[in-house]
Amino acid sequence: MFENDIEWIFPEKIEKVYESLKKEGSRIHSGGLTLNRLRPSNVKTLIDLQKTGLDFLSIEQGIIQIGPYLSVGEFIERSKDLKKDGNILVFLADVFSNAGSTSIRNRMTIGGSVVGAPSWSDIIPPLVAVDAKIEIFSGEKKQIDILELINNKPQKPFVVTKITVKDQDLNWFYRRLTNVRFDYPYMNFCAVRSNEKVKCVLRGSEERIKIFDIEEYKNEKITFRDDMYFSADYKRHLLDIYIKETKENLGC
Template sequence: MNEIVMKTPQNIEELRNDLNRIHGKNYILAGGTDFVIKMNKSNIYNGTIIDLTGIHELNYIIKEDNFVKIGANTKIADISENNIVKKYASCVAEAASMVGSVQIRNCATMAGNVANASQAADCIPALVCLGAKVKIMNGKGTFKEENVEEVVLGINKNSLKNNEVIVEILIPIRDNTYKSAFYKIGSRSSVTISKLNMAVNVKIRQVIEEVSVIIGSLGEKAFRSTICEEALINKKINQELFVNFKEKLKHQVDLSIPNRSSKVYKREAILGIADEIIKKLF
């Protein structure tokens, strides 16, 4: 007999107990914006749904222990407008501000964005770019931390076990020699799924001393473009640098989707993204 069981924990202890009692498939619901679509497409008629929305202690954004810490129940709209995030993780705030529509941002969570592991997710490239981690709790109440890029395995695939849930996102705080930026291109200016997105983080003094370039919607998961990073590292800021960087981006598209019909479009689209990110960073 098909049956869906709904659990609505009101605090961390109740969540732990619900995770510990799971037998069979479970689904963690935070904002639910992705899950409703998944239910319809995958014909989900049985399993346990654990709804996190009643756990108010997971709704926070704080600066602590040299991290920006974001609770798993914090809405993407709140993240996009938060001054702590804007100051210490600007590319994350920018990515959050571009997620879907106002209605989606008011419901969706960043932890859910990571766990859903869409190849077109906006928040994942920004988080990976800054070396973010997630704090994970299991049904025994044990906690561990993993890098976001290790949790996201592929299209709608994550590394979480059946009795595990993301409870917090941790973004390292760096000094003011670092700058980050995010931009995306989609089919519409709002309510859009990314056709291509990118996050860049740089440390600049006399030259670019450190760099991270993360591209999304160009494969099964957001990935680090080492050829683009090599084009920027230890270089002085000038027009020649920007031209070379954009050429490497086009080459990255060729390498990533050599036989896809979208290659021609994405070779041009990534140049537009590069222009916007260059304006923000330099």
């Protein structure tokens, strides 16, 4: 794939990852699924995160802490064994299990999905729905909301060091529009109910990400585009069905 000579490094400290990332032609390698989208001539150094210890998953004082290097497949397996008060981990594992095939989930990392935030991601909607926070390092650590990272990604180099979510109980509903089971979704819809409110997260419309309360839903305010498989009208009709099913399943 890469014809030019590439330096492959394995730093152990976040500071070293960051300093290496500032050099021209440096790219982070986590699961490796996005490497085929890079122009080989522009890549001089690959920074492998496997020695950084960023593949953790824990719950501390009611806060779920997810390492960005943790693969989606490993997250699903480890989440089964953690003692938890709420069911957020069950929810995330349930939705994450829709992402690709088993082999893809075993390579896809949580951090790579958050930083790349592709429109077809099954990882982004549930994390947005539960107001995930992202800790980044760019000389110093700071925490930002996941929406801020998606909509206003920092221009200077940064390293995601942690994803955190408050552990709690909720009910959820998730649907994805695909051709086959492990295909990328052309639209995905996630709704979570905590207390009396139902928060909906939609991807696949003309907006990068659409968030709304189910009681404020108005179909005509959401616009879609035709694609090679599904028309805008079909997606709009399907969203109406998703909303109806959400109300039935979550008792709205």
